[in-house]
Amino acid sequence: MTNHQPTRGEPRVALVTCSRLVDLDPDDRLVIAPLAARQIAAEVVVWDDPDVDWASYNLVVLRSPWDYALRRDEFVAWAASVAALVNPADVVRWNTDKRYLAELSAAGVPTVPTSWVEPRETWQPPADSGEYVIKPAVSAGSQDTGRYDLADPEHRDLAAAHVRRLSEAGRVTMIQPYLTAVDTEGETALLFLAGPDGLAFSHAIRKGPMLTGPDLGPDDLYKAEEITARTARPEQLAVAERTLATVPGGTRQLLYARVDLIPGPDGDPVLVELELTEPSLFLGYAEGAPDRLADAITTHLTRS
CATH class of the missing domain: 3.30.1490 (Dna Ligase; domain 1)
Known part of the structure; x- marks a missing residue:
């Protein structure tokens, strides 16, 4: 699954996936060429592969390990064993259980009542x-x-x-x-990527409504999504900034963040999820986004 053979001295970055997506999600593959242009060797690696030497990588980037939901304890323990992981293990532990929403609500972030x-x-x-x-x-x-x-x-x-x-x-x-505005307005995902001074807003997308009725049994790895580019509004960016300000340990440790918002009953945006573990970044929906992620990875390599 190696995508680029490193030369001597090149930083090695693992792009972490699961065994059902051994070639990464196609959107995630968009960062590989920009990394190569920066002389960074990117390799696609499955998180629970016992033969991987995680210590051999300069940075380990969580991308699509989407089979962990029924094995969260195992996944969190694995994350704690990888020193160069981004986002880091403490964030993974906190963010993989959506009860963090109660903490954010208590901190004053407008969240969907849960x-x-x-x-x-x-x-x-x-x-x-x-x-x-x-x-x-x-x-x-x-x-x-x-x-x-x-x-x-x-x-x-x-x-x-x-x-x-x-x-x-x-x-x-x-x-x-169920927030009915999602049927017309959709859900807005705001993407933030690391820069020299911490997280910076990169781009936004609109997701169309996904839930059509009851859950009747096992799903695919992820539901199909209707995605289009979107311009973030000031009030959405304000809620996103309030949300990110509550992250335990601060945002400088983060490589990326995704803030998902839907209008509430009064039309103001409310937080549905704060995605810090393995969010789709929708790189293909914004000009320059793959390069911005490559720059964010470079920033973290410099810090490490």
Whole structure:
């Protein structure tokens, strides 16, 4: 899976993926040529490959290890064993469990209201008839995620079964009101990449609505997405900056960050997720984005 044979003295960077994406997601491959142009040898490596010598890399960059959701403890332990990992292991531990949203909400970040159901805790759908999203607190790529209209008796039964299925598997469930603005406005993802002075805004994209109904069983590794370029608005950038200001340990340690926002009931942007572990960066949707990521990697190599 080596993409570029290093010459003597070239920094070696591992681009970390999973065994189901051994050639990386196509969007992630866009950074390989810009890295080569900077005399940086990029190699695609599977995170749980026991034969990899992680200490041989100058930097280990998390990209698409999207099979970790059912093996989070193993993944977090692996991250802690890789000294040159970005984003670093402490961030991975914090960010791979979406209960961080409760911390951000308590810190004053406008977030989508979320309730939590612990494993083996009983849960009944709320009495109101709104739409809700149910998903596990540890997930990637919208796996095990469903949308339920609680005015529909069948949906109420399916929602209860979804929570029960996650609970019986020992997983924490998160329950959120469905933000209907996503059906028209979509979701805005704001991408930030490391620069000399810390994270800097790079670009934004729009995701179309993805959830069409209940979760009825095993998903693919990630759901298909409708992506277009978008210009970030000042109020979105303001919420993103407030969100990033709450990251434990600060943002200078980060190579990248993605802030996902949807308009709330009053039209103001609210945080849906802060992606610091393995976010798609949508490099192909903004001119110069692959070069900006290569520059960010160069910045971290210089620091290390």
